[in-house]
Amino acid sequence: MIPAYYEFSNHAKVLSGENAVENIAYELKVLEATHPLVVTNRQLRDLGLVDIVLRALADGGIDVCVIYDAVPVDSSVDVVNDLAKTYRKTGCDAIIAVGGGSVLDTAKGANIVLTTGSTDIKEFMGSEVITARAMVPFIAVPTTAGTGSEVTGAAVIKDTERHVKMGFVSYLLLPDVAVLDPRMTEGLPPRLTASTGLDALTHAVEAFSCRQANPLSDGYARAAIDLIREYLVKTLEDGQDRTARLAMANAAMLAGVSFSNAMVGIVHAIGHACGGQCSVAHGDAMGILLPYGMEYNMDVAGERYGELLLHLKGAEVYASTPAAERPRVAVEAVRELLGDAARRAGMPMRLSQVGVTEADLPAIAATAINDGAMSLNPKDADVSDILGILRAAL
Amino acid sequence: MKTDVRLVPGPAKRTKRIVAGVVFAVMGRGLVACARLDGRVRAEAGSWPEGTAITLAISPGSPRVTVRKQDGRLHTLGSRADVPSTLLVTFKSVDSALPVLLGMKGILEAFAEHRATVKGDLGIAMSLVRCLHIVEGYLYPDIMTRRILPRPAVREAGHLRAYAGLLGTAANLGEKGAGL
Numbered sequence: 001m002i003p004a005y006y007e008f009s010n011h012a013k014v015l016s017g018e019n020a021v022e023n024i025a026y027e028l029k030v031l032e033a034t035h036p037l038v039v040t041n042r043q044l045r046d047l048g049l050v051d052i053v054l055r056a057l058a059d060g061g062i063d064v065c066v067i068y069d070a071v072p073v074d075s076s077v078d079v080v081n082d083l084a085k086t087y088r089k090t091g092c093d094a095i096i097a098v099g100g101g102s103v104l105d106t107a108k109g110a111n112i113v114l115t116t117g118s119t120d121i122k123e124f125m126g127s128e129v130i131t132a133r134a135m136v137p138f139i140a141v142p143t144t145a146g147t148g149s150e151v152t153g154a155a156v157i158k159d160t161e162r163h164v165k166m167g168f169v170s171y172l173l174l175p176d177v178a179v180l181d182p183r184m185t186e187g188l189p190p191r192l193t194a195s196t197g198l199d200a201l202t203h204a205v206e207a208f209s210c211r212q213a214n215p216l217s218d219g220y221a222r223a224a225i226d227l228i229r230e231y232l233v234k235t236l237e238d239g240q241d242r243t244a245r246l247a248m249a250n251a252a253m254l255a256g257v258s259f260s261n262a263m264v265g266i267v268h269a270i271g272h273a274c275g276g277q278c279s280v281a282h283g284d285a286m287g288i289l290l291p292y293g294m295e296y297n298m299d300v301a302g303e304r305y306g307e308l309l310l311h312l313k314g315a316e317v318y319a320s321t322p323a324a325e326r327p328r329v330a331v332e333a334v335r336e337l338l339g340d341a342a343r344r345a346g347m348p349m350r351l352s353q354v355g356v357t358e359a360d361l362p363a364i365a366a367t368a369i370n371d372g373a374m375s376l377n378p379k380d381a382d383v384s385d386i387l388g389i390l391r392a393a394l
Numbered sequence: 395m396k397t398d399v400r401l402v403p404g405p406a407k408r409t410k411r412i413v414a415g416v417v418f419a420v421m422g423r424g425l426v427a428c429a430r431l432d433g434r435v436r437a438e439a440g441s442w443p444e445g446t447a448i449t450l451a452i453s454p455g456s457p458r459v460t461v462r463k464q465d466g467r468l469h470t471l472g473s474r475a476d477v478p479s480t481l482l483v484t485f486k487s488v489d490s491a492l493p494v495l496l497g498m499k500g501i502l503e504a505f506a507e508h509r510a511t512v513k514g515d516l517g518i519a520m521s522l523v524r525c526l527h528i529v530e531g532y533l534y535p536d537i538m539t540r541r542i543l544p545r546p547a548v549r550e551a552g553h554l555r556a557y558a559g560l561l562g563t564a565a566n567l568g569e570k571g572a573g574l
Binding site for chain 1: 482502503505506507508511512513514515516517518519520521523544545
């Protein structure tokens with residue numbers, strides 16, 4: 001399949017491997033920066049993950065840095081603007097974000113404010129509206145293997161006044177460097193490992209089947225699913241398996257590159273709404289909703305799902321499954337993976353297990369219909385379609 | 395060697411811009427008319443905050459059209475709006491815009507192909523897209539809508555009423571809005 005027109009960008013340099021963090025100081029020199037602002041949260045400092053980065057900076061000859069560890073679970077406008085103010089006040093010349101999606105998105109938001117000389121991130125809400133010759137040097141060190149935010153041109157930031165999550169999309173948001181070091185994820189508990197891993201799987205599956213899919217994003221999605229098939233369960237069995245951890249970090253990164261360019265669809269739209277309305281953890285929502293979203297899209301995206309069977313189950317199963325059966329078996333494979341995650345890590349398999357009730361569904365559907373991800377789903381959906389998916393997953 | 399060469403768009407490009415300007419005007423008036431004729435557009439626009447100003451434009455410069463919600467009604471402000479846009483949809487070039495404006499390419503497909511940028515609340519942008527799908531259902535015949543709309547067009551009023559409403563809106567440009 002070749003789209004009539006597509007765009008693709010991934011200019012983040014990826015450092016992947018044992019001790020990759022040790023090379024951050026060198027990358028700062030390449031970016032001509034000497035005084036970085038390290039953005040993170042208190043929990044990650046307490047866990048000692050930030051110390052790994054700080055020691056590596058010191059060993060690499062970086063004498064001074066500023067630490068901003070006040071990023072909350074949900075990135076917000078106030079925190080983004082405050083972070084930008086701190087950066088200016090302290091005369092920093094680069095940002096190092098150490099954390100999960102919220103920390104990385106906060107750093108991206110602050111980078112917009114800093115680069116444009118603004119004071120309020122809200123001015124830049126939207127898609128592809130940021131213009132700049134160059135952004136503030138930005139290095140991302142993910143501490144989960146799921147969001148892929150270290151290689152995406154998107155950020156989600158909460159407007160605390162209006163209680164809505166705002167989307168910011170621009171290729172300029174891509175970090176300069178993404179650092180995948182297994183030390184940063186080996187302490188993740190199994191439950192979070194499963195949840196974030198299924199988030200990465202959802203990125204890959206949706207990116208592969210969305211309206212904006214293209215040959216380059218397809219390649220990244222296929223590679224991501226291959227790694228998830230082989231390593232997600234291994235990380236659940238042994239969290240200290242650094243090879244598996246590194247592989248899952250790569251899977252999340254690859255899926256991130258894919259969906260940054262192909263975008264995501266109905267599963268993310270509904271998942272975002274579940275998060276906003278009922279505080280369902282994003283990865284949990286993704287794992288629960290993915291098979292139902294695939295079933296909804298089946299009549300228009302079935303062929304694409306059939307192609308993914310090769311990556312979800314491997315060559316033997318793919319070859320021995322009749323072509324007409326592959327889409328259905330691909331959905332079964334996703335359910336199997338979710339079942340594995342449920343048995344080994346206690347992943348929920350239904351929305352009712354994460355606190356969603358029948359009474360919540362109309363509000364979730366009304367929110368999901370206005371989520372930007374809905375526009376790129378391969379199949380159109382209205383509120384009643386979304387309610388159907390929600391009821392099936394309840 | 396010549397420096398600072400002045401670059402002027404060719405006649406074909408100027409013609410395309412004129413065509414785009416006309417279609418933008420029709421789209422703006424169509425949106426206002428549909429807010430009066432069609433309950434679905436009325437409901438969508440009813441959810442927009444008072445003062446919402448939506449602009450469809452082509453970069454760089456004109457043509458453009460702005461529709462504003464004021465006193466609970468939609469008004470088209472034409473191409474010379476002096477109000478800041480709360481939602482600005484900008485096609486990257488006239489060539490990016492024309493296939494969409496002439497009903498040869500769907501709006502969702504256009505977004506998937508990065509033909510336009512969106513500045514503002516993406517939630518309102520989603521609502522606008524649903525409205526424009528309904529407007530296209532009135533403006534274009536089924537032979538075109540089958541190709542560009544995600545679902546077969548459903549009309550709560552006939553084409554003729556829509557065209558009459560559109561002309562009515564044109565006649566009262568900027569004066570009478572469509573009640574929500």
